[in-house]
Amino acid sequence: MxxxxxxxxxxxxxxxxxxxxxxxxxxxxxxxxxxxxxxxxxxxxxxxxxxxxxxxxxxxxxxxxxxxxxxxxxxxxxxxxxxxxxxxxxxxxxxxxxxxxxxxxxxxxxxxxxxxxxxMDLSDVDGLVALLDAQTDRQRAAALKSMMGGDSDIYAEWRNQMLKISAYAAAMTDYNSDDLPGDIDKTIYEHIKTLYTAVSGALNKYKTSRAITCGVNIAIVGETNVGKSSLFNRIVGSARAIVSDIPGTTRDVVSATMDIGGYMVNISDTAGIRDATDTIERIGIERTNNEIENADIVIHVINPNDEYRLVRDDEILVINKSDTTDTHNFDDAIYTSAKTGDGVAELMQEIMRRINQITGNGESVLMINARTYDLVKTAANELKNALELSNGDYDILSEHVRYAADAIGKILGVIGTNEVLDMTFSQLCLGK
Ligand SMILES: Nc1nc2c(ncn2[C@@H]2O[C@H](COP(=O)(O)OP(=O)(O)O)[C@@H](O)[C@H]2O)c(=O)[nH]1
Ligand SMILES: [Mg+2]
Known part of the structure; x- marks a missing residue:
């Protein structure tokens, strides 16, 4: 070949x-x-x-x-x-x-x-692609595990079991139901259910995989002039955003990619949330709303005496300009001064805590990427279809489980289409 x-x-x-x-x-x-x-x-x-x-x-x-x-x-x-x-x-x-x-x-x-x-199988190649792209330590570790066959072992084991169940169910259609043990439906059902739990569980880790490979998205939001850009600069550690006391200076989204505790983080400084009259600023505010939607972590900055309206349930509330006042109105907020640097370390700790929550300390079962996501999802759906059948539909059940096995086979490249192969290999650079 x-x-x-x-x-x-x-x-x-x-x-x-x-x-x-x-x-x-x-x-x-x-x-x-x-x-x-x-x-x-x-x-x-x-x-x-x-x-x-x-x-x-x-x-x-x-x-x-x-x-x-x-x-x-x-x-x-x-x-x-x-x-x-x-x-x-x-x-x-x-x-x-x-x-x-x-x-x-x-x-x-x-x-x-x-x-x-x-x-190598295709899942190993996915790992290699990710390893060559790795910029942080967590990315390196996860990609390496995948490249060395950690993911393949799991996929191969799933596929093996699916093929067994499918073949078993197909063989049952040859028997008269009176000749089969009474609890056979239950046994098959339990097997499929265990597999479904594992496959759909891995699917739910997609967000984790994405956060590790593509980075955790953090958006700094709040009204204009509260010190978002100043805080962004403090966090990034370099003067990348325009700092000014003219409201609405930051009209566009300024982003930086950084390494926090081995995780890649994409942090964005946004235009303030306020009713803008100027068109350009309004576009900036629209982009802010997009950033909030796509963010894994939202840092909401307000002034010490501002009224507080929640932007997103899980946001981190930061009261900036703590150097200007002694009032502490909020218990679960972090008080910072972008001017003196006070409280910034505490904010970094909270960010790290949230990152760990999202990434589960890096303990993801599989590194699911855009290619494998759809296939894992297909497998999960087929298993679900099989579970929803009524007792005795062995030939249809066998088909559903085999489709699930085929989807996993495509992840490994055991069942290959040229498009899948081209897509996987074209991501690699010359000499790999
Ligand atoms: N006293 C004090 N002034 C600050 C602090 N953070 C920002 N500022 C000032 O507040 C103004 C607005 O800051 P900026 O970062 O541009 O706010 P943004 O519009 O939210 O991005 C600037 O004059 C900053 O120097 C702070 O912690 N303390
Ligand atoms: Mg700004």
Whole structure:
């Protein structure tokens, strides 16, 4: 099914660097490895060599590694050339490889080979995509777990059970109901119910997965001039928003991405909530409402003596400008001064507490992404359909459970459509 012709790519980052890693994947690369190393290569040994082109000119001093199939990332033979990271060196090596009938890989082609050669399933590839995107420690940990097969094991186990139940139910249609044990319906029902609980439970963790991979969204809202932008700057730790005492200065939403306790956080400073007369400001306020809707955490800022109208049930109430007064009217509010920095640490603690609530301290069962969400949902729906059938509808029940198994099979890539494969692999960069 796959053509393992010789392909190559720069696996390290582009730009000037100390070392560049160029990977070649293909069938029977031993001969080529021998040619560039100067002797028969032992797999997984490092060879320091003068890499020479076909005209006999030295391209660079390199370290060369050889991996023989199937013990490599792609399951094919692999040669890894570690050269100096200069663009001129990399270009010259590429030229040399092209002259030796190799072609540059397409994005994700190495992983595609790994998939076809049984080295990774699609859920592992999802993990790899997430790992390459990871910016914070929690993202790294979750993606790594997924890439190393943590998610695949769960999916494979579900699918296995679904296939068993489906086959069992299908076989039952061949029997006369009088010949079957009386509690058979109950047994099947219990099995499906357990699976349904697990699958739908994982689905409910989507928000957690999303918060880890895409970041927790925080919106700072409140009337104009209460100090939202000043507080935003305090939180982000750099002057990114315009601070001014002219009401309505922040007309658009200013956002920053930051790392709080290993979690990625997208924090937005918004235009104030007030009845704006000016069109541009009104658009800003509309955007504020969008931000509030999309936010996982809302920080509502007010002045010490302001009347307080709740914006969202679960908001964090912050009374800013605490340096201007001694009155403490609210018990469960956090008092801050964006001016002196007072109370900001306490606010950060509360933010951290909320993040932990949302992410469940990172203990999510599965890393569900946009691709897998729909498939997990289909599986859950099919199981639900099966549970709603009346006793004895074994052939229909068998079908529903098999559809559920198929959906999970698509997550793993055991049942593959080209669209699913293309979508997954195209997210990867060159050299992966
Ligand atoms: N005294 C005092 N002034 C503040 C504090 N926070 C902000 N301000 C001032 O209040 C005004 C409005 O601040 P800004 O951050 O632009 O408010 P925003 O409209 O809610 O974004 C500016 O003059 C700030 O210097 C604070 O904690 N204490
Ligand atoms: Mg502002």
């Amino acid at each position: 796959t053509n393992n012709d010789a392909i190559f790519a720069l696996s390290s980052g582009r730009g000037k660097s100390g070392v560049a890693v160029i990977r070649i994947s293909g069938n029977n690369l031993t001969e080529f490895a021998e040619k560039i190393i100067g002797r028969a290569p032992t797999p997984r040994h490092a060879y320091f060599t003068n890499l020479t082109d076909d005209a006999g000119e030295i391209i660079d001093q390199c370290v060369i590694l050889y991996f023989s199939a199937p013990n490599s990332f792609t399951g094919t033979d692999i040669i890894e050339i570690q050269s100096h990271g200069a663009p001129a060196v990399i270009n010259k090596i590429f030229e040399f490889l092209r002259a030796n009938d190799m072609r540059i890989a397409t994005p994700g082609e190495f992983s595609r080979r790994a998939f076809y050669n049984g080295k």
